[in-house]
Amino acid sequence: LGPTVTVGEILVEIMATSIGEGFRQPLDLVGPYPSGAPAIFTDQCARIGGSAAIVGAVGADDFGRLNVDRLARDGADVSAIAVVPDYPTGSAFVRYRADGSRDFVYNIATSAAARFGWSEAVATLVAKAGHLHVMGSALSMPSAVAVIDRAVEIVKERGGTLSFDPNLRKELRYDAETERRFSELVAMADLLLPSGEELERAAGVPGREAAIEKLLAMGIPEIALKEGARGASVFTADAEPLHVAAFAVTEVDPTGAGDCFGGAYVACRRLGSGIEEALTYACAAGARNVTVRGPMEGAGTRDELDAFIAATQRAAP
Numbered sequence: 001l002g003p004t005v006t007v008g009e010i011l012v013e014i015m016a017t018s019i020g021e022g023f024r025q026p027l028d029l030v031g032p033y034p035s036g037a038p039a040i041f042t043d044q045c046a047r048i049g050g051s052a053a054i055v056g057a058v059g060a061d062d063f064g065r066l067n068v069d070r071l072a073r074d075g076a077d078v079s080a081i082a083v084v085p086d087y088p089t090g091s092a093f094v095r096y097r098a099d100g101s102r103d104f105v106y107n108i109a110t111s112a113a114a115r116f117g118w119s120e121a122v123a124t125l126v127a128k129a130g131h132l133h134v135m136g137s138a139l140s141m142p143s144a145v146a147v148i149d150r151a152v153e154i155v156k157e158r159g160g161t162l163s164f165d166p167n168l169r170k171e172l173r174y175d176a177e178t179e180r181r182f183s184e185l186v187a188m189a190d191l192l193l194p195s196g197e198e199l200e201r202a203a204g205v206p207g208r209e210a211a212i213e214k215l216l217a218m219g220i221p222e223i224a225l226k227e228g229a230r231g232a233s234v235f236t237a238d239a240e241p242l243h244v245a246a247f248a249v250t251e252v253d254p255t256g257a258g259d260c261f262g263g264a265y266v267a268c269r270r271l272g273s274g275i276e277e278a279l280t281y282a283c284a285a286g287a288r289n290v291t292v293r294g295p296m297e298g299a300g301t302r303d304e305l306d307a308f309i310a311a312t313q314r315a316a317p
């Protein structure tokens, strides 16, 4: 029915190589790497062979070209990425703490990343989209929200499907409308891709079992729950839950695992894979991506993921 389209922030990421708190000097930084959750999703979706496109914006600078060139190289449709003069490409600085949590400093709202709207290129792309993937992080940008609202309507109207990854970020600012829109997206989703606490937030009830039960009772057909180094599970109303164990890897950089998981899962399902096959590729994509530094540097092609699956042991449950 047409490509998988995502709307949202396109960024570069610069990260500290040492573990610690905050960004005080002295600090060794590496990057820039192409980044932004929707961009990572799109890159992985395209690399595994799905037809993928992103709506977003970059500045007329090297950081912007880094992103557009990478996405185009990996087979994504970049026709709806606006190049905005006078604003720099958005950025994210990240440092990992000893407990595995992260400190982010984002430059999104004041950058090119938040400066796009409904254009002829966007209209042309959305008119042929078969699937829309929305990420919670994009809801911090009013420009993205306006495009998402319109795109959801058009894609659903033409019989397309919707997936939602409720990845709200504590560092980003959301307005009063966000909570309502978040609930609406959850209720409309054909596929939900939460991780831990996001599952309970999406359901609005505490406890994993209660949350899953409530979301299925709401009529959400498929929930792919990301469980980090424990793998992932899929829940549907009419079949037993399906769990796939994680691949045993040494984690170098966890950022982007969830986005690669989502990109691979959506691409595989849309290409006709059953749940177990899609879940296996998605877990492989997430695991492979954490073995390399950089948020999308470990995204894999179908061949690379097949080789990874064949060569990598499963983690103990």
Ligand code: ATP
Pocket: 195, 225, 226, 227, 228, 229, 230, 231, 232, 246, 247, 248, 249, 251, 254, 255, 256, 257, 258, 259, 261, 282, 283, 284, 285, 286, 287, 290
């Ligand atoms: P992020 O916000 O960092 O992108 P997330 O919280 O959305 O990630 P995770 O559950 O961390 O998502 O990762 C997605 C999937 O990637 C997991 O379900 C798992 O299959 C795989 N994965 C992530 N981390 C690891 C790891 N350390 N070892 C093996 N597999 C992993």
